Amino acid sequence: MRTALIAGGWLMAAAIVFLSLTPNPPELDLDQGDKFGHLLSYGVLSLWFCLLYRGWQARLGFAALWIAMGIALEFAQGASGYRTFEFADMAANSLGVLLGWGISATLRR
Numbered sequence: 001m002r003t004a005l006i007a008g009g010w011l012m013a014a015a016i017v018f019l020s021l022t023p024n025p026p027e028l029d030l031d032q033g034d035k036f037g038h039l040l041s042y043g044v045l046s047l048w049f050c051l052l053y054r055g056w057q058a059r060l061g062f063a064a065l066w067i068a069m070g071i072a073l074e075f076a077q078g079a080s081g082y083r084t085f086e087f088a089d090m091a092a093n094s095l096g097v098l099l100g101w102g103i104s105a106t107l108r109r
Contacts, residue, residue: 046100
């Protein structure tokens with residue numbers, strides 16, 4: 001079961017990469033829906049892996065990985081010619097990672 005949960009997490013990460021680089025991603029029909037989508041997707045991803053791994057070193061490593069992934073994807077979007085580079089998206093991604101981490105810490109208590 002744990003293997004399936006880990007695979008599900010990596011599939012979630014792959015979906016984020018795909019949606020970040022596709023020319024026409026789905027949009028949330030909300031004010032600042034794009035930022036909410038970034039926050040939510042990275043928050044769920046971070047929470048998922050924080051709940052799967054107990055050691056703080058592993059959780060810190062995944063947090064750093066997801067933040068780095070969010071930054072790298074923004075640069076890739078800027079270089080794509082059909083997507084835009086935004087510092088606000090990087091901030092929303094990073095905040096999502098931190099929120100996921102914080103929620104997992106609360107749930108573990």
